[in-house]
Amino acid sequence: MSTETISDTALQPFTPEANAFFPIDVAAHLAHMPRHRILVCCKRGIISPHIDPDYGRYSFDLATIRLLQRIEYLHTGCGVNFTGIQIILSLVDEVERIRQGEGSGPAPWS
Numbered sequence: 001m002s003t004e005t006i007s008d009t010a011l012q013p014f015t016p017e018a019n020a021f022f023p024i025d026v027a028a029h030l031a032h033m034p035r036h037r038i039l040v041c042c043k044r045g046i047i048s049p050h051i052d053p054d055y056g057r058y059s060f061d062l063a064t065i066r067l068l069q070r071i072e073y074l075h076t077g078c079g080v081n082f083t084g085i086q087i088i089l090s091l092v093d094e095v096e097r098i099r100q101g102e103g104s105g106p107a108p109w110s
Contacts, residue, residue: 021050021059031068041071044082046089 016022028035041047042058047067049058060068067089074080074088 016062018062021061022065024049024058024060027060027065027068030065031072033068033072037072037075038068040082041068044086046071046082046086 022030024035024038028038031038038047038058038060042049047060047064049060049064051058070089071085074085075082080088
């Protein structure tokens with residue numbers, strides 16, 4: 001078997017389109033998070049899913065799935081409750097806004 005044949009049949013990493021939306025089951029799988037925890041995040045306003053106007057189904061873009069991965073890490077890996085997660089994410093957003101306003105320099109405390 002030649003090297004060319006092996007590389008043609010090798011598995012390639014999945015890279016979805018940037019504007020793709022995924023149903024809750026797929027988002028749960030990609031975020032390694034149970035569906036019910038995603039629904040709790042939606043109910044608490046931590047994330048804002050896209051809601052299908054015809055069927056009322058939730059769908060999630062890649063940015064939201066990355067956010068769900070962070071939430072899952074904070075919840076299971078660090079033991080932070082949902083109130084703490086909301087505070088942390090709010091502070092991260094604020095730091096990003098400050099950095100964008102002042103340029104891309106380091107934070108004053110670093």
